[in-house]
Structure formats: structure tokens, C-alpha cells
Ligand code: 13P
């Protein structure tokens with residue numbers, strides 16, 4: 446049996462405590478070794494590692510200096526002075542870090558880590574909406590690429606969408622690209638919503654907006670769109686005491702049938718603060734694993750057939766490789782970056 450260094454020993458103990466029953470012991474031992482390599486590389490390079498709440502449990506609980514939802518990580522990215530920044534999340538998140546830190550190296554450990562929402566809309570689509578609905582402010586969910594952020598007025602995340610929209614003081618708002626998040630905000634605020642088809646926008650045949658309300662975009666999260674009210678009914682039939690938490694990228698029917706809806710960190714806080722109960726998390730499955738060890742006598746139910754293939758691209762192994770090779774750098778055109786930053790800065794200023 447190999448002799449473990451004291452640090453590796455500590456890391457392994459921490460992972461064993463956090464991941465008991467979630468990750469098999471032999472895998473924890475392997476992951477602890479890779480985590481120690483990453484720690485060593487972090488010390489050598491001065492890197493900071495930011496990890497989204499969806500990261501695999503061994504990564505989430507070992508080498509991340511900060512974890513959080515998109516809004517929290519954008520705020521940390523705006524404040525950090527570390528260089529390089531290793532972003533354990535998907536491309537639009539790493540791009541946001543680069544937009545805010547042009548002088549620093551931002552590494553995305555897997556260049557394939559995309560997002561179905563971000564790829565559902567182009568900068569030309571936003572220009573077509575602006576032309577069809579002149580004068581109406583455009584809000585982009587942070588799950589968009591830099592070229593789309595560069596065309597809009599302000600960004601938002603799942604944690605502040607309503608606040609950002611209300612801050613505009615406008616009776617009409619265009620909200621892209623998440624149809625369900627837009628419908629959920631419209632439902633909460635009691636406004637009408639019109640969602641043109643992508644074909645209508647691209648053909649320039651947009652419906653006329655007659656009254657107050659929102660114009661949405663037909664983009665969907667390929668993970669959250671899979672949850673149904675039947676999933677909730679089935680969980681409630683088996684576990685009548687279950688608290689159901691749904692991310693606002695789920696359909697309005699699912700969000701209405703849930704007990705709580707919020708960003709990934711809001712869901713985590715709810716579970717932590719109410720502790721000890723039984724919860725069904727309608728979101729990426731790894732997040733349930735990440736908080737399962739924190740809730741003492743409680744239980745996290747989750748639907749693990751529903752995974753985000755993009756978030757799952759990021760592993761401890763490719764974080765190590767990114768720090769060894771410095772290859773997966775985010776690079777952006779400067780003129781585009783400056784315009785995209787204005788939309789992010791407006792969101793961060795809203796608080
Ligand atoms: P949060 O901002 O709530 O973490 O959501 C990001 C995301 O991509 C959810 O699918």
C-alpha cells in the first residue's frame with residue numbers, strides 16, 4: 446500500500462467524510478491523489494479554482510477555492526486578483542470570468558463544455574429582435590456567449606432575474622434565451638409573455654407586441670426541460686413529507702407544483718437551513734450528492750437519469766491537465782469583450 450503524504454491523508458479524510466455512500470472508497474483514494482496534484486500545481490502557479498455547484502462531488506469538495514451559483518461566481522471573478530483563474534463550470538461562465546479579467550489567464554478544463562441555452566441564440570438573433578421591437582430593453586440570461594451579451598442591455602442570472610427586470614422600470618422587456626425562466630418570471634410578476642418561434646425571428650416575421658409584458662426566446666435547458674409534474678407526483682406519493690425544490694429553468698408547470706424555486710445556491714441554502722428533512726432536487730444530479738453529507742438525518746432524492754453532459758465534462762483530472770498545460774485558455778475579441786462587460790457590470794451594480 447502506498448505511503449500517503451500528510452496532506453494527501455487529510456484530503457482523503459475530508460473526501461471520505463463528505464462523500465461516504467456517494468463515491469466508492471477506492472475512487473475516493475484515486476481522487477485524493479489527483480486532488481493533491483492539483484493543490485501542488487495551484488501553489489506553483491498561484492491559481493484560484495472556482496467551481497459551480499454542479500461539479501462532480503470529489504472536485505466540488507477538494508480543490509475549489511470558491512463554489513457557488515452563476516451570480517456568486519461572477520461576483521468572485523470580478524473581485525479575485527489571482528492569476529490564472531481555473532473555471533470549473535461551462536464555457537459561458539469561464540467567458541464571464543475572462544470578460545471581467547482581460548489581463549488574466551482564464552482556463553476552462555474541458556473546451557467542449559457548452560450549454561444548450563447559450564447555443565440557442567446568436568448575436569444576429571438579438572439584433573433582429575432589437576430591430577423588430579425598437580426601444581424595448583433586452584435582458585440576457587448569463588447562460589449566453591459573449592457575442593450575445595455584447596448586443597443586450599443587461600445580464601441576469603437565475604438568482605436575480607426578477608430584480609434585474611424590475612430595475613429597468615419598463616413595461617415591456619425582451620428576455621433571452623431561456624423560455625422557461627422568462628415564463629416563470631412572467632408568472633411571478635403577473636405579466637403577459639409572447640414567445641416567437643426561432644423561425645419567425647430569423648425570417649423577420651415577428652408578432653406585434655400590443656400591450657405591456659415580455660417577449661421571450663424559445664431556448665431550453667436540455668436538463669431542466671426533462672423534469673415533469675409526474676416526477677413530483679410520484680415523489681409525493683412515495684414520500685408525502687418531501688420538499689420539492691425546482692430550478693427556474695424547469696417548466697412553469699413544474700415550478701408551480703414545487704414547494705421552492707431558486708438558483709442552485711438558493712436551493713442549497715434552503716436545504717442547509719431547514720436541515721434534516723427529505724428533499725427532491727429538480728436540477729443536475731451531482732448537486733444532490735454535494736449536499737447529501739451536510740444534512741445529518743435528512744435525505745436527498747434526485748433523478749439521476751437527468752445529467753448535464755457539459756458540466757460533467759469537468760473532472761479533477763482535466764483540472765490538473767489544464768494547470769499543467771495552460772492550453773484551454775479563453776480568448777475574446779477586445780471590442781466585443783468591452784461591450785459584453787457593460788451588460789455584466791450593469792447586472793453586478795444592481796446588487
Ligand atoms: P445557477 O446560476 O442557478 O447556478 O444556474 C446555472 C445553470 O446553468 C443551471 O443549469
Ligand code: SF4
Nearest residue numbers: 560561666667668753
Ligand atoms: Fe446549460 Fe442546462 Fe447544463 Fe445549466 S444544466 S449548463 S443551463 S445545459
